[in-house]
Amino acid sequence: VRVPSGHYSSKHFFFFFDNSPSQLFLDDARIKNFTSCFKERKFLEFFFKRIRPNDITAETSAHYRDHFPFVSLCGRERNFIRCDDVPAVFTHVFREGGGERLCYGHAGDALSVPWEPARVCMFPASGRVYHPAPERYGSVGLIRSRLAIELSKDFSFGNGEEQPPTHFCWNGTTHELDTEWWKSTYINQRGEVLE
Incomplete structure (x- = not known):
């Protein structure tokens, strides 16, 4: 070079x-x-x-x-x-103190963010599931396929299956999903569409 x-x-x-x-x-x-x-x-x-x-x-x-x-x-x-997509890929959820965290980077629990079940976002066209990540990764991380498949069992599609899920049940609590947060992230900047 x-x-x-x-x-x-x-x-x-x-x-x-x-x-x-x-x-x-x-x-x-x-x-x-x-x-x-x-x-x-x-x-x-x-x-x-x-x-x-x-x-x-x-x-x-x-x-x-x-x-x-x-x-x-x-x-x-x-x-x-x-x-292929984004540099942060979430691999698993773990408990820490009174809360839960989402890990990425295959560095054990050394790299993690607070788990926010209401901010999980699934793109129906690709089937990919995202969660907020630190800004240095474009403010968005991909949830690993294995974990996304497990989580997707608890999605509710209030607007039909061709649209993004509207609710997500986690540990017995149903969360209304925030479908706006991803608009300020790297995936929106590169032109991805939610629907």
């Missing part, structure tokens, strides 16, 4: 995040499966805590923005990331 004059030298690495199994790979890995993905929890925690949208103003970053919409910064190192 050629760095334009006037910019300090930095190393660039390219990653691919596969949303389906929620695995991180070097982008140029020929075979992408469990044996070639990154699995070390401390590394994954470090990497995911530094992700943000690739809006760096340096000329080199602008060149990669279309193909690698996210970047994880580590000093002078630039880890450019492309993904």
Whole structure:
């Protein structure tokens, strides 16, 4: 990679995040499966805590923005990331104290957000289920397929099955779903439609 004059030298690495199994790979890995993905929890925690949208103003970053919409910064190192959907994939819900949290990044419970059952959002066209995530991930995270299938059993479709669910039952409580929160997220910015 050629760095334009006037910019300090930095190393660039390219990653691919596969949303389906929620695995991180070097982008140029020929075979992408469990044996070639990154699995070390401390590394994954470090990497995911530094992700943000690739809006760096340096000329080199602008060149990669279309193909690698996210970047994880580590000093002078630039880890450019492309993904099927979004870089945060929620894997499981766990109890902590009096509340529940939703984990992501395969870093155990080290990476999590408060679980908000009323803010689960399912897109009928794709079947994908989303939940709010930290802003650095575009304010939205995908719920892993295995977990989404379990959660979808408790959706109610008050406007018909061709429309997004209107209610979600969690631990015996029925929540009216907020279908507006996702409009300020990365998935809306790229043109996704809920209906």
